Amino acid sequence: MASITIRNLDDDLKRRLRMRAAEHGRSMEEEAREILRRAIGGVIAPKNLGQAIHARFAAIGGVELELPARGPMREPPSFS
Numbered sequence: 001m002a003s004i005t006i007r008n009l010d011d012d013l014k015r016r017l018r019m020r021a022a023e024h025g026r027s028m029e030e031e032a033r034e035i036l037r038r039a040i041g042g043v044i045a046p047k048n049l050g051q052a053i054h055a056r057f058a059a060i061g062g063v064e065l066e067l068p069a070r071g072p073m074r075e076p077p078s079f080s
Contacts (some may be wrong), residue, residue, distance in 0.1 A: 014028075021031035057063050 018025060018028050024031060024034075026034070040077045
């Protein structure tokens with residue numbers, strides 16, 4: 001794998017990159033790689049189903065589901 005060093009990066013740009021990385025749950029380095037991939041290589045498909053679902057609902061701010069109340073567990077079957 002190749003490496004790249006970016007010199008003279010504006011402090012505000014670095015701060016915004018750090019914030020964007022935190023929003024996506026990634027390191028700044030991974031966020032920069034993702035930005036470059038999208039800018040140069042087109043849209044990158046999510047790596048797994050969970051990421052795909054998250055991406056679908058993140059644009060609308062997520063979804064709050066009302067969970068039904070849990071009842072007591074039923075007795076396991078007897079095989080005797």
